[in-house]
Amino acid sequence: MASAQPDVPIFSPAAVVASCVGFLLIGALQALYGPAIPAFREKFGLTPSGAGLGLSAHFVGGVAGVLLFDRLYGRPGHVSKVPSSARKAGPVPGVAGQAGLPTHALGNRQILGASYLLMAVGAAGFALAPNWPAALAMALLAGLGFGGIDYGLNQLFAVGFGHRSTAMLNILNAHFGIGAILGPALIGAVGSAHYPAVFLGFALANLPLLLCLRGVRDRAPGPQSGPEADGGRVLGRSLGSVLAVFVALYVLHVGIEAGVGGWEPTHLETVGYGAGAAATATSVYWLMMTVGRFLVAPIALRFSAQTIITVSCAGMTVCLLLASIPALAPYAYAGVGLFIAPIFPTGLPWLHRAAPRARRAGALVIAASMVGGVAAGPALGKAIEEAGIRAVPLLLCGVSALCLAATLWLIRSTRTR
Structure with missing residues (x-):
């Protein structure tokens, strides 16, 4: 991830709340597939093992999302040329493109925003898929976004709160558990036959979180010293x-x-x-x-x-x-x-x-x-x-x-x- 001054907060209070909501949503998404299996089987004529591929596709996408977005965090673009006098004076805090830093690195907001969009598009596509192969492709796409959010927010919380990082990470991941409890309860309340409506509602719930990304700094604290x-x-x-x-x-x-x-x-x-x-x-x-x-x-x-x-x-x-x-x-x-x-x-x-x-x-x-x-x-x-x-x-x-x-x-x- 791109680095910033350690004493500058990475998250605004609104962004912290939005991040917890994001983890609630990824917990719900992972838990929605299982209770909806009876409807998958009836709609697409699947065997139990075939229906189970939905969650497998999600997890495969999740692993791919973690590895992909890890490579994209702070990926360098072009490096601006800095005059020798500026290099001798040292870098100016908060300014990119100095001393060999990339000026077009992908920032935290871009990566998290792309992850939310991928998860929303994948969930909506899964709900509307006309056949099972298309549904699996959409589950994989949603998993990519899931992996990006899981990786990105865990990494940022791990370095973004100083001595409180462990406490904040536990609170963040607790919201994943809340989502995992609420997702099956929601499917149970509306019936598995109505799973497309649940997945569509889930996709729409991701979109307001994009507005809160303005409260996330694009640069995270760099490695500690000492x-x-x-x-x-x-x-x-x-x-x-x-x-x-x-x-x-x-x-x-x-x-x-x-x-x-x-x-x-x-x-x-x-x-x-x-x-x-x-x-x-x-x-x-x-x-x-x-x-x-x-x-x-x-x-x-x-x-x-x-x-x-x-x-x-x-x-x-x-x-x-x-x-x-x-x-x-x-x-x-x-x-x-x-x-x-x-x-x-x-x-x-x-x-x-x-x-x-x-x-x-x-x-x-x-x-x-x-x-x-x-x-x-x-x-x-x-x-x-x-x-x-x-x-x-x-x-x-x-x-x-x-x-x-x-x-x-x-x-x-x-x-x-």
């Missing part, structure tokens, strides 16, 4: 190793998140709970993820990201172990939602401090989180075929223990000299 910001010398560990473990942490914890959401109802029914109770417990799990992010926001002002993530991984591991006891399972899964909630948003500021000069680091972990969500289903399904449904919490507990091990390794390896 020993804390040296990502190349972290107790003898290579920067590549640190990034690889961060990526592993994100893939694994999002795999747990998706695994619990997908398999909790089946596991609870297998150990004796009714279908209604199992569905309600799964809704509580998602609700606790949202609540957990709001709760951790004030905590993040007092404790480090490393401490919060360590406690989260440890608590998640214990809760998954307790979920293997049938009488405790619904409550233990709710605890998993509470503990897993802060990991994604809290890890980003830590990553920026550990590797501030690794420009692609944020894109790698956000893309990895999406890949983790896609890969969790088949990988966990294969393991369940071997071990049985009752082993679901223990399998996920093992993955959670790996998350804890990765966190402890990162704490040791990113401690500055």
Whole structure:
């Protein structure tokens, strides 16, 4: 991203609110596909696996959007020539085109605006698509916009609020959870047959957010200086190793998140709970993820990201172990939602401090989180075929223990000299 003075706010108050609304909308979009599957199947004559391709296309577009917009942020245009006297005097704050800076770099407003438009056009096209291939193409387009917003706002919030960045990221991502809860509720209220109207309404809701982009600065704070910001010398560990473990942490914890959401109802029914109770417990799990992010926001002002993530991984591991006891399972899964909630948003500021000069680091972990969500289903399904449904919490507990091990390794390896 293009850099600016660290003491200049990136977001106006209105832009902060609009960003939270944007995250609510991307949470709703991701959650709309599943409840609308019965209508897809009836309208286009699809098999269950064929209907599931809608969400897969969305996720593929999301990963592509993260990687594409990461390349476009601050992409240079021409470089203006600066007189030698001006170079000796040093750059003037806030002015582009000096000392080799690009004067036509794509700014934050342009990228976010394009992402909102892509998501709106894709959602509207999905609603009006005459056939399933066209609908999949539109889901992919909406996913591109989704990825751009997810990446862009997470990155800007991670560097744009100083010591409050971790708290603000948790609040931002909590709104994603609110959208994920409201989206299926809306489909349930109007009926899946009316999904085109819901997707069209969603597309229109994106457009007013474009007006609030005037409150977003085109340039974000650059890398920090000082020993804390040296990502190349972290107790003898290579920067590549640190990034690889961060990526592993994100893939694994999002795999747990998706695994619990997908398999909790089946596991609870297998150990004796009714279908209604199992569905309600799964809704509580998602609700606790949202609540957990709001709760951790004030905590993040007092404790480090490393401490919060360590406690989260440890608590998640214990809760998954307790979920293997049938009488405790619904409550233990709710605890998993509470503990897993802060990991994604809290890890980003830590990553920026550990590797501030690794420009692609944020894109790698956000893309990895999406890949983790896609890969969790088949990988966990294969393991369940071997071990049985009752082993679901223990399998996920093992993955959670790996998350804890990765966190402890990162704490040791990113401690500055």
